[in-house]
Amino acid sequence: xxxxxxxxxxxxxxxxxxxxxxxxxxxxxxxxxxxxxxxxxxxxxxxxxxxxxxxxxxxxxxxxxxxxxxxxxxxxxxxxxxxxxxxxxxxxxxxxxxxxxxxxxxxxxxxxxxxxxxxxxxxxxxxxxxxxxxxxxxxxxxxxxxxxxxxxxxxxxxxxxxxxxxxxxxxxxxxxxxxxxxxxxxxxxxxxxxxxxxxxxxxxxxxxxxxxxxxxxxxxxxxxxxxxxxxxxxxxxxxxxxxxxxxxxxxxxxxxxxxxxxxxxxxxxxxxxxxxxxxxxxxxxxxxxxxxxxxxxxxxxxxxxxxxxxxx
Amino acid sequence: xxxxxxxxxxxxxxxxxxxxxxxxxxxxxxxxxxxxxxxxxxxxxxxxxxxxxxxxxxxxxxxxxxxxxxxxxxxxxxxxxxxxxxxxxxxxxxxxxxxxxxxxxxxxxxxxxxxxxxxxxxxxxxxxxxxxxxxxxxxxxxxxxxxxxxxxxxxxxxxxxxxxxxxxxxxxxxxxxxxxxxxxxxxxxxxxxxxxxxxxxxxxxxxxxxxxxxxxxxxxxxxxxxxxxxxxxxxxxxxxxxxxxxxxxxxxxxxxxxxxxxxxxxxxxxxxxxxxxxxxxxxxxxxxxxxxxxxxxxxxxxxxxxxxxxxxxxxxxxxxxxxxxxxxxxxxxxx
Numbered sequence: 225x226x227x228x229x230x231x232x233x234x235x236x237x238x239x240x241x242x243x244x245x246x247x248x249x250x251x252x253x254x255x256x257x258x259x260x261x262x263x264x265x266x267x268x269x270x271x272x273x274x275x276x277x278x279x280x281x282x283x284x285x286x287x288x289x290x291x292x293x294x295x296x297x298x299x300x301x302x303x304x305x306x307x308x309x310x311x312x313x314x315x316x317x318x319x320x321x322x323x324x325x326x327x328x329x330x331x332x333x334x335x336x337x338x339x340x341x342x343x344x345x346x347x348x349x350x351x352x353x354x355x356x357x358x359x360x361x362x363x364x365x366x367x368x369x370x371x372x373x374x375x376x377x378x379x380x381x382x383x384x385x386x387x388x389x390x391x392x393x394x395x396x397x398x399x400x401x402x403x404x405x406x407x408x409x410x411x412x413x414x415x416x417x418x419x420x421x422x423x424x425x426x427x428x429x430x431x432x433x434x435x436x437x438x439x440x441x442x443x444x445x446x447x448x449x450x451x452x453x454x455x456x457x458x459x460x461x462x463x464x465x466x467x468x469x470x471x472x473x474x475x476x477x478x479x480x481x482x483x484x485x486x487x488x489x490x491x492x493x494x495x496x497x498x499x500x501x502x503x504x505x506x507x508x509x510x511x512x513x514x515x516x517x518x519x520x521x522x523x524x525x526x527x528x529x530x531x532x533x534x535x536x
Numbered sequence: 537x538x539x540x541x542x543x544x545x546x547x548x549x550x551x552x553x554x555x556x557x558x559x560x561x562x563x564x565x566x567x568x569x570x571x572x573x574x575x576x577x578x579x580x581x582x583x584x585x586x587x588x589x590x591x592x593x594x595x596x597x598x599x600x601x602x603x604x605x606x607x608x609x610x611x612x613x614x615x616x617x618x619x620x621x622x623x624x625x626x627x628x629x630x631x632x633x634x635x636x637x638x639x640x641x642x643x644x645x646x647x648x649x650x651x652x653x654x655x656x657x658x659x660x661x662x663x664x665x666x667x668x669x670x671x672x673x674x675x676x677x678x679x680x681x682x683x684x685x686x687x688x689x690x691x692x693x694x695x696x697x698x699x700x701x702x703x704x705x706x707x708x709x710x711x712x713x714x715x716x717x718x719x720x721x722x723x724x725x726x727x728x729x730x731x732x733x734x735x736x737x738x739x740x741x742x743x744x745x746x747x748x749x750x751x752x753x754x755x756x757x758x759x760x761x762x763x764x765x766x767x768x769x770x771x772x773x774x775x776x777x778x779x780x781x782x783x784x785x786x787x788x789x790x791x792x793x794x795x796x797x798x799x800x801x802x803x804x805x806x807x808x809x810x811x812x813x814x815x816x817x818x819x820x821x822x823x824x825x826x827x828x829x830x831x832x833x834x835x836x837x838x839x840x841x842x843x844x845x846x847x848x849x850x851x852x853x854x855x856x857x858x859x860x861x862x863x864x865x866x867x868x869x870x871x
Contacts, residue, residue, distance in 0.1 A: 370551045372799065373844055375837040378558055381825070382565050408796050461686065468688045472807050473822055487690060491811065496694065497709065499702055508691030516686030523754060532761040 257528060266524030273517035277510065281332050284325025292323040292481045303502050312502040315493045320486075324506050327483040331464055331511065334398045334482065335518075338463030341402025343456040346409030351440045353410070354417025361414075368407045376404040380475060393479035397470065401463045409455050416448050450529040454522050461518040468511055483507035537856075537863070544852055548845055555841045560614050562837070563830035564607070571597045601625060601831065623835035628827040634835035637820060642839075644712055645816035647733060649805050652740040653794075660748025661790055665783050667749070668756035677749060684746025689804035693739040693811035700735060707735050710813035736812045744801060751793060755786035788859055795851040798844050 261267050288310075290296060297309055299317040304310075311320035353364040380400055384392060420426060421444070429439045445452065470476055471484025472491075490496075490504040527533045571594055598604040601624060602613050617624070623634040660681075667677040684692075701709045713719070713728050759765060759782035768778050809818030817836055824833040856862050 366547060366550070369547060370554055372796070373551050373841060373848070374555050374558060375840060377803075377821075378562050378833070378837050381830075381833070382558075382562055385566050411796075465686075465688055466803075469690070469803055469807050472688075472690050473810060474825060484688075487688075487694065491690075491694065496697060496702060499698075501698060504691075504694050504698075508688060508695065511691065512683060512687045514686075516682045519682050519686055519750070523750075526754075533757060 260528045260534065264524050264528055266520050267528060270517040270521035270524060273513055274521070277328065277514050277517075278332065280325065281328040285322075285329060288319065288322045288325060290319050290322045292326045293318060300498065300500060311506055312500075314490070314503055315495065315498070315500065320503055320506070323481055323486050324483070324510070326481045327486050327507060328510055330394045330477075330480055330482040331467065331484075331514065333394055334401065334467040335460045335464040335514070337395065337398035338401035338405065338467065339456060339460035341399060342406040342409060342459045342463065343452070345403065346406035346455065346459070347413055347445075347452060349406070349410040350413025351417050351444065354414040355421055355436060355440055355444065357418075357421070364410070364414075368410050371404065372407045377473075377475070379404070380470070384475070389478050392477055394477045394482065397467055397477050397482075398463070401466050401470075405459065405462055405466060409459055412455060413448075413452070416451055417444055420444050420447060450525070454526060454529075457518050457522045457525070461515040464511060464515055483511055540856070540862075541852075544849070548849060552841065552845055556618075556838060557611075559834050559837045559841065560611060562834050564610070566828070566830050571601070571603065597631070618838070623838060624831045626824075626829055626832040626835075628824060628829035628832055634832050637832060638817065638835055638839050641815060641817045641820045644814060645805065645809070645818065648737055648740060648808070648814070648816060649801070652737055652744065652805075653801055656741050656744035657748055657790075657794060660745040661752045661787070663745075664749040664752025664754075665756050665779075665786070668753045669760060674753070678753065681746040681749040681753070684742050685744075685750055687743055687746075688807075689739065689743050690807035690811050692743055693736065693808045696735050696739050697811060708732050710811075712815040732812075732814070736808050736814050739811075740801070740804060740808050743804060744797070747797070748790065748793075752786060752790060755789060756782050759783075759785045788855070791851060791855050791858060795848050798847050802840060802844065 295317045297313045297317045297319060299313060299315055301309060301313040301317075303312040303320075309319055309321065311324055313320060314323075349364050349368065353361045353368075383400070384396075387396065417440075426439065426443055429443045434442070467476075467482065468484035468487070471482050472488045474488060476482060476485050476488065484507070486507040487504055490500065495501075495503045575590065575593060575597075602610055605613065621635060623638070625631045626634050626637055629637055663677055664681070667673040697707075697709060700706045708714070708731060710732075712732055713725065714732075717725050717728055719725065756779075760778070765778050765782060768781070805816070806818035806821060808814070809816045810822045813819060817839065821833060821836045824830070824836060
């Protein structure tokens with residue numbers, strides 16, 4: 225629009241892949257989605273992997289109701305189905321499967337809540353910056369840039385030290401990740417919104433006298449819904465990875481059990497030097513499978529939504 | 537041009553100010569008295585301190601850390617001493633200057649980070665560009681890329697360490713160099729250094745490699761499906777030429793992506809160093825967190841902030857060099 229923003233156009237390009245906006249009637253779009261979804265290997269594969277992991281996360285803690293932190297078995301026992309310890313035990317005799325099942329549940333929770341909050345914040349900032357333009361855009365851009373560079377670990381340390389210990393559970397971690405990992409999403413959504421705001425149907429909506437927020441929610445958001453969903457998927461996977469890193473440096477939740485904490489404890493209890501592979505391999509496999517499936521789903525859905533990308 | 541960089545620089549300055557202020561708050565907002573914990577540390581070393589001696593020590597350390605001043609004074613002193621290259625004293629290292637601790641760790645971290653970032657970016661983008669829309673390559677590189685980029689940094693480190701250090705004993709389990717060696721310029725020491733460097737480098741490299749390869753592959757497909765590529769194709773242009781144009785256009789978001797990914801890579805470096813007990817900034821930060829040494833942590837964060845901002849600025853400059861449209865925009869012309 226203005227020359228000032230034009231000079232910045234290069235650094236505003238989104239890095240995420242995502243379909244350019246396509247306008248398709250809703251009913252037809254749904255049928256088409258299903259038609260291509262059941263034919264997309266990427267989509268089916270990722271749904272399969274995520275489905276298995278989700279079932280494990282839901283059913284796992286029920287199958288093995290023992291406390292993941294209780295010392296109730298022979299220490300350093302390898303995986304054995306006969307003894308009832310499917311993934312063996314830790315250095316101090318904790319049940320690895322119980323830890324794994326509970327950790328998987330928490331990991332999904334962190335991904336879902338953290339990714340969801342990040343998507344909400346990113347969308348709000350991206351929509352407003354892209355739609356309003358001008359100085360609102362400049363200010364939000366600056367906020368985004370600052371959040372991109374700020375040492376989030378430092379903020380986490382300060383906030384965490386003021387919270388009572390019983391509030392530092394998995395939900396706190398998820399909320400914190402959500403509130404700090406939105407910047408790239410805001411940038412990407414801003415760029416998409418920016419490309420939509422001068423289309424004719426938006427001008428028409430403006431002429432009808434609707435307010436800015438209504439136009440964003442009723443005209444702009446629905447027209448890039450597939451893009452928003454893809455962004456959420458990437459934020460979901462990102463939140464899981466960030467959570468695992470926080471746990472691993474000892475800034476994880478004080479209550480509850482996560483896959484990242486499992487890795488932290490195994491390494492700090494010499495699982496590596498003692499060769500207790502059943503303790504640190506499963507959590508990493510689960511995280512990699514989950515995040516990998518989300519990324520594959522992102523590309524698979526992109527191909528479904530965007531006819532240009534379908535491989536013939 | 538000058539206006540463009542002037543604006544960029546002022547945003548950087550503001551960002552730095554805000555980030556550094558948050559950073560400054562850490563040791564001051566944390567509950568617990570840093571001086572008391574330092575004294576406890578000295579006492580646990582076996583020294584008996586008389587009450588008078590303790591009083592003298594508290595006064596001395598309050599002076600050293602500048603904690604006897606008012607908050608605004610402390611804030612101004614923080615900036616003044618920072619400009620003099622003084623980041624305060626470490627509690628964990630018994631009052632040694634933070635700058636010394638950081639400077640001792642920096643070479644290790646840079647030796648890991650710089651090659652890992654640059655090599656993974658160049659090779660990842662090349663692999664992704666080659667793989668796009670070539671069935672056989674796409675079916676091999678793509679799954680590998682997804683697995684790599686979805687792997688948590690520390691876990692890849694753990695697995696590599698388990699395979700190549702624990703099981704096959706090719707590489708050492710951890711550390712910056714062997715316990716039996718003194719740092720020197722001898723050949724054995726340099727060899728040993730490289731030996732310890734290899735695994736953490738490879739695990740950092742692989743995770744980022746996967747991400748760049750996937751990103752580039754997807755970007756190239758977008759470009760190959762865009763109108764200008766179709767037009768070139770209909771004109772009968774050779775495939776090589778179309779791919780070349782596609783590659784150039786797909787490159788631009790990857791350069792911006794480098795700036796966006798820096799924080800992730802720095803965090804990845806932190807956990808990788810912890811896995812390998814590599815004596816860099818990450819390991820130092822980990823120790824600072826564990827021993828609640830917030831002055832040391834403050835210095836480390838400040839160092840990371842400066843590093844990330846500097847890298848961002850380099851990316852900005854490179855972008856202007858690579859993309860002619862930004863230069864046109866700067867002169868006020870219309871692209």
